[in-house]
Amino acid sequence: MGEVRIGNRLKQWRAKKELTQADLANVAGVSRKTINTVENGVFVPSVFLALVLARELGTTVESLFYLTPKNG
Amino acid sequence: MGKLKQLDGGQSPQDHWRGWTRWANTAGTVVAVWLVMYFKPFAYLFGFHGQWAEISILFAVLIVSKAIYLWGFRRSEQLAELAAVKDDLRQGRLKRMPLAARCAFLLATLGLVCIGWYAPEPHSTKILALAVPLFLLFAAMELSTVLRPGDLVLQNPRDELLMFFRARMLKAGYVTAIAALVGLYLTSLFATQYVGFLLPIVLTVSLLVPALIYHRLDRLAETDG
Numbered sequence: 001m002g003e004v005r006i007g008n009r010l011k012q013w014r015a016k017k018e019l020t021q022a023d024l025a026n027v028a029g030v031s032r033k034t035i036n037t038v039e040n041g042v043f044v045p046s047v048f049l050a051l052v053l054a055r056e057l058g059t060t061v062e063s064l065f066y067l068t069p070k071n072g
Numbered sequence: 073m074g075k076l077k078q079l080d081g082g083q084s085p086q087d088h089w090r091g092w093t094r095w096a097n098t099a100g101t102v103v104a105v106w107l108v109m110y111f112k113p114f115a116y117l118f119g120f121h122g123q124w125a126e127i128s129i130l131f132a133v134l135i136v137s138k139a140i141y142l143w144g145f146r147r148s149e150q151l152a153e154l155a156a157v158k159d160d161l162r163q164g165r166l167k168r169m170p171l172a173a174r175c176a177f178l179l180a181t182l183g184l185v186c187i188g189w190y191a192p193e194p195h196s197t198k199i200l201a202l203a204v205p206l207f208l209l210f211a212a213m214e215l216s217t218v219l220r221p222g223d224l225v226l227q228n229p230r231d232e233l234l235m236f237f238r239a240r241m242l243k244a245g246y247v248t249a250i251a252a253l254v255g256l257y258l259t260s261l262f263a264t265q266y267v268g269f270l271l272p273i274v275l276t277v278s279l280l281v282p283a284l285i286y287h288r289l290d291r292l293a294e295t296d297g
Contacts, residue, residue, distance in 0.1 A: 033293035034233040042292060043236050 003070040010064055011039045013057045027056045102202070104130060109198050123201045166225040168217065171287050178214060178276055181207035185272050207272060214279040218245055221286050237289050241282035249278040 014024055014035075021039070025032040030049065037043035038053075045053065047061075054061045105127060108114070114129045142150050160166040185207050188199030220227055221237050228234075252274040260267050 029228070030231055031228065031233060033290070034231060036295075037233055037293045040295075043233055046232055049232055 004067045005041070005070050006044050006065055007041065007068040008038060008065050010035070010053065010057075013059055013064060014039075017057055019057075024053070024056065028052050101134065104134065105202055109201065123197060127201060161226050167223055168225055169213075171283055174210070174214060174217070174283070175280060178207070178210045178280070181210055182272055182276050186269065189269050211275060211279060214283060217286075218242065218279065218282045223290075233293065237286055240289060241285050244285045245278055245282035248281040249274075252278055 014021070021035045022032045025035045028035070028049065029052070034043070034045075034049075038045050038049075050061045050065060054064050057064065108126045108130045109123060112126055114126050118129070157166070181203055184199060184203035188196055188203050190196075191199055218241050219238070221241055222231075222234050256267060256270060256274055259270060
C-alpha cells in the first residue's frame with residue numbers, strides 16, 4: 001500500500017445540514033477549533049469522535065472520512 | 073456562534089476591579105518582602121535570625137491577617153465572589169493568563185535569578201531569596217500549562233484536540249529538555265562554574281518551547297482552511 005492520508009467531507013456534510021462549526025461542536029461536545037482542524041485535515045479524530053460526528057450529521061463514518069494518496 | 077462571542081467578550085467592571093486588587097496585593101506582598109529583608113523586624117521582635125525565617129514569618133502574618141480581615145469585614149462579599157468564580161469555572165469563562173504575560177513574568181524572574189547569581193554578597197542572597205521562589209512559582213505555572221494545555225482554567229476532558237496539542241507539546245518539551253541536558257553536561261565538563269547559572273535558563277527554555285508550540289498550533293486551529 002502506498003502512502004495514504006485521511007481525507008474528509010465534513011465541511012460538505014455540515015453545509016448540507018446547515019450547521020455552523022460552533023453548532024456541530026456544541027452537539028458533538030468538543031470545541032469549535034476541533035471541528036475546524038478536522039475539516040482542514042490538521043487533526044485526525046479518534047474513532048469515537050468520528051462516530052459521534054457521523055451520528056450528528058446523519059451519515060456514516062465511511063462517507064465522512066476516506067483514504068486518499070498522500071500527494072493527491 | 074453566540075457562545076463563542078460570549079467567551080471572547082470584554083471584562084466586566086467587577087472583573088476589572090478584581091484584577092487590579094489582585095495586582096495590588098501581589099505588588100504589596102513583594103514590597104513587604106523587600107522591606108522585611110532589609111529592616112529585619114522579626115529578628116528584633118522575636119529573635120529569629122536569617123532571611124528565610126523573616127520571609128516565613130511575614131507570609132504567616134500576611135495569610136492570618138488577610139483571613140481575619142476577609143472573615144470579619146468582607147464575609148458576604150467573599151462568599152458571593154467565591155460563588156461567582158465557581159460559576160465562571162463551570163461555564164468555562166475563567167481564562168488562563170495569556171502566553172505573553174506568562175513569558176514576561178517567567179523571563180523577568182529568570183533575569184532576577186541571573187542577577188542574584190552574579191551579584192556580590194550580601195545582595196546575592198537577598199535577591200535569590202526573593203527571585204528563586206517567584207521563578208519556581210512561574211515555572212510550576214508553565215508546567216501545569218504543558219500538562220493541561222488550553223485557554224480555559226477548567227478544560228473539557230473529552231476535547232481530543234487539546235490532547236493532540238498536549239502530545240505535540242510534550243514531544244517538543246522532551247526533545248528540548250534532552251538537548252539542554254546534553255548542553256549542560258558538556259558545559260559541566262569544560263566550564264563547571266557556569267552550570268548553576270545555566271540551570272534556570274535551561275528550565276525556562278524547556279518550558280517556553282512547548283508553550284510556543286501550543287501558541288502556533290492554536291493559531292493554526294483558529295485559521296479557516
